[in-house]
Amino acid sequence: MKWEEANSGRADDRLKIDELLVTLSGLEAEINLLKRRIALLEEEIARLRKENARLQAELQRVRVQLDQETLLRIDNQNRVKTLLEEIDFMKRGFDSELKDLQAMAARDTTNENREFFKNELANAIRDIRAEYEQMMNGNKSELESWYQLRVQEINTQSNRQNAENNYQKEEVKRLRNQTSELRGKLSDLEARNVLLEKQIEDLNYQLEDDQRSYEAALNDKDAQIRKLREECQALMVELQMLLDTKQTLDGELKVYRKMLDGESDNNGLRQLVEQVVRTSAINEVADTETMRVVKGEHSSRTSYQRSAKGHVAIKETSPEGKFVILENTHRAKEEPLGDWKLKRKIDGKREIVFTFPSDYVLHPFQSVKIFARGNGIANPPDVLVFEGDDTFGVGANVQTILYNNKGEERATHIQRQSQQTTTS
Missing domain, CATH: 1.10.287 (Helix Hairpins)
Incomplete structure (x- = not known):
């Protein structure tokens, strides 16, 4: 609209x-x-x-x-x-x-x-x-x-x-x-x-x-579309995981049914258990004990949230903390990133700060990949290396924030990981 x-x-x-x-x-x-x-x-x-x-x-x-x-x-x-x-x-x-x-x-x-x-x-x-x-x-x-x-x-x-x-x-x-x-x-x-x-x-x-407003709105819509695509991709992955889990559970249920029912000539677990129960009921008068087989499965869900107040956005962050990728979404305008700061907050405790060189410029419709020390080789302007640490950090709640040289927040990338337990 x-x-x-x-x-x-x-x-x-x-x-x-x-x-x-x-x-x-x-x-x-x-x-x-x-x-x-x-x-x-x-x-x-x-x-x-x-x-x-x-x-x-x-x-x-x-x-x-x-x-x-x-x-x-x-x-x-x-x-x-x-x-x-x-x-x-x-x-x-x-x-x-x-x-x-x-x-x-x-x-x-x-x-x-x-x-x-x-x-x-x-x-x-x-x-x-x-x-x-x-x-x-x-x-x-x-x-x-x-x-x-x-x-x-x-x-x-x-x-x-x-x-x-x-x-x-x-x-x-x-x-x-x-x-x-x-x-x-x-x-x-x-x-x-x-x-x-x-x-x-x-x-x-x-x-x-x-x-500019039109381009900003277009960039916001592109960001929303990318976000929706990422969420759809995550949902697809989660759905695939659930389908795989369902197929595994269906296979196990078939195996258990075969074990309970037994083959055509032999008695299965069900008949043996009924026989034991009947024998126990004749010999002893006591409370019966119900046995339940409980199978537990732990799964994790990771959600991402991105936002940008300009043409420079945080495109991707490595879950293992190896690299961070920034991109310039504008088709014709260069973005000077001299003395800009990239901060990573890990679970609200640890903070890692990377500062861009004073003369660095991100060209239109280009991206830059920033490796942690020891994870990549520097090749400016497309690849930079953060010499301050071996990793950008790993955690359940990771916030990656880009600040300009005036200390203003220009882009954010938030990664949240939640644990889920499925019981059957």
Whole structure:
């Protein structure tokens, strides 16, 4: 029942591990996808940064151009000022000439001359003023149109640059938010991945524990089966002994019957005894004496009991105390027995202790036979010799116990012998 439960639990654990592995594969694929998306976003951010740097350089160039245009404007303003000063200078010169002409006209007392010079002066002043106003208006219109054009271009470039900068800022902000969100998801997935790996590790440990429990249960069942087989063998031996005893007794009973009944021609013991009894009854009146033939048979029964708390068990002990055999029941695991002790207690009185070498290792599915001194030849690692005594001891109650190097009991073998008397 425990073996079936262990198999069922092991199958459930394997299914759960497979499901967790599928989930882990999906999470790893999602993590790789998020990492690729983050890489693409980082490339997009790098491209936007380069574009931003280019636009910043363009803005810097426009600003330099604006500074140059501002300097050019200041230069033009200075030129206008210089021209205005020249015009003012020319005006003052013309005014001086006009005054001279007026003075000359004043000195000329002729009305005709006076009127002539006056008309000429008015015409000159009108021409100069018209030329001056035309030149001023042309320069003013040209400067105003040029400045308006340059300011419009600068405003257009500035607005476009501001719009691009705002778009880039919004895009960078969006990408940063998306990157932060993806990093948060990546952190959650990594944490979940770690949790799933921890669960898989725990399940692997649990599976190993279940396997060890299953192997221990299997070893216990093997030990129980071997014990039952040994008990059955002992019962078979005892039954055979009883059958042999029964056959012997049947043969003796046949012989006694023949002796009592006698042959066909001769009188047997029964007739002789009856004759003697009748004769005795005639001659003497006394108590009769009954004779009984009692046959007694002594037999002994030996029982064994074994147990183990691991893969190392006591397989066999010699009834004559010549050797002890240990075996490693595991199919793949070595068992280090360095400094382990094998103790034999004889009838609760005598105690014999054998200590394994410090570097001794019992290989998987192998056994070691330990002889008492003088009963065998050492051949490590399969055969060892106990040099401390000539025998492991013989008695009616023999306990063989295996202790590890920490003093913990790992295996036992108990041999009990009981005496029986059969009377017929």
